[in-house]
Amino acid sequence: MINIVINGTGISTDEGQTILDAAKSADMEIPALCHYENHENGTCRLCMVQVKGNPRLVPSCSTQISEGMEILTESEKPREYRKSLLTMLMQDHGSHEGEKEEKCSLHGYAEEYGIEPAAVRAVNSSADRTHPGIEFDASLCIKCGKCVIACNDEQGNDVIGFRSRGQDLYIAFDSDRMLGESSCKSCGACVDVCPTGALIEKDWVSADRSVVSMCPYCAVGCTIEYGVRSEKIVWARGIEGQGVNEGKL
Incomplete structure (x- = not known):
């Protein structure tokens, strides 16, 4: 076991974990948008934290813990960094339709840090709505x-990928097809992990409550979280890292 201190609280946790993993195991939240369990991603940089003895902030999602490490996640330095980053991200972030904003973690963090959108933007009328159940709004991506990662590495479908580079980088389906014309298997994994609602169910609505249960379809027994509204199931998703399905649908 490794002994560390996060925000003044001593924690004993398994060796080989990252700061973000250790914080999660102690029910401490570090803001993150791009983190994917068991995959190195680290693109959003929202999870930067302060480590005693290090003059620079470090990404908690990729920095492994060490014995005696002292970490500050909510001190002035990382909070100011996150505020600047969130302000930049919100500059170009589009608007959500109806209740769908509730599924956007970026909006949630921006609200927590007191950041307003640079301007009220109209819902993107050019969003890709060619798929029968999923829509993609590039202005929210x-x-x-x-x-x-979800489509290619986890599900093995190889439908979603990046095109171009730098500021011109964008998400594409089957090398620039519309989503509804692509080889998408409609598994929903991409929708499940999207932190901004850029990929979302067409008919998504918020739930009054959620219930964790088990899928009865076969003998595997996948763990599923169901959103319930007016005593009806309105959405279903896996829970990251839990059950025999480890969060997959």
Whole structure:
């Protein structure tokens, strides 16, 4: 076991974990948009934290813990950094339709840090709505890459990928097809992991409560979280790292 201190609280946790993993195991939240369990991603940089003895902030998602490490996640330095980053991300972030904003973690963090959108933007009328169940709004995408990992590495579908580079980087389906014309298997994994609602169910609505249960379809027994509204199931998703399905649908 490794002994560390996060925000003044002593924690004993398994060796080989990252700061973000250790914080999660102690029910401490570090803001993150791009983190994907068991994958190195680290594109959003929202999870930067302060480590005693290090003059620079470090990404908690990729920095491994060491014995005696003292970490500050909510001190002035990382909070100011996150505020600047969130302000920049919100500059170009589009608007959500109806209740769908509730599924956007970026909006949630921006609200927590007191950041307003640079301007009220109209809902993107050019969003890709060609798929029968999923829509994609590129104006909401922050290029975190979670959908690429979910589709290719986790599900093995190889439909979603990045095109171009630098400021011109964008998400594409089957090398620039519309989503509804692509080889998408409609598994929903990309929707499940998208932190901004850029990929979302067409008919998504918020739930009054959620219930964790088990899928009865076969003998595997996948763990599923169901959103319930007016005593009806309105959405279903896996829970990251839990059950025999480890969060997959």
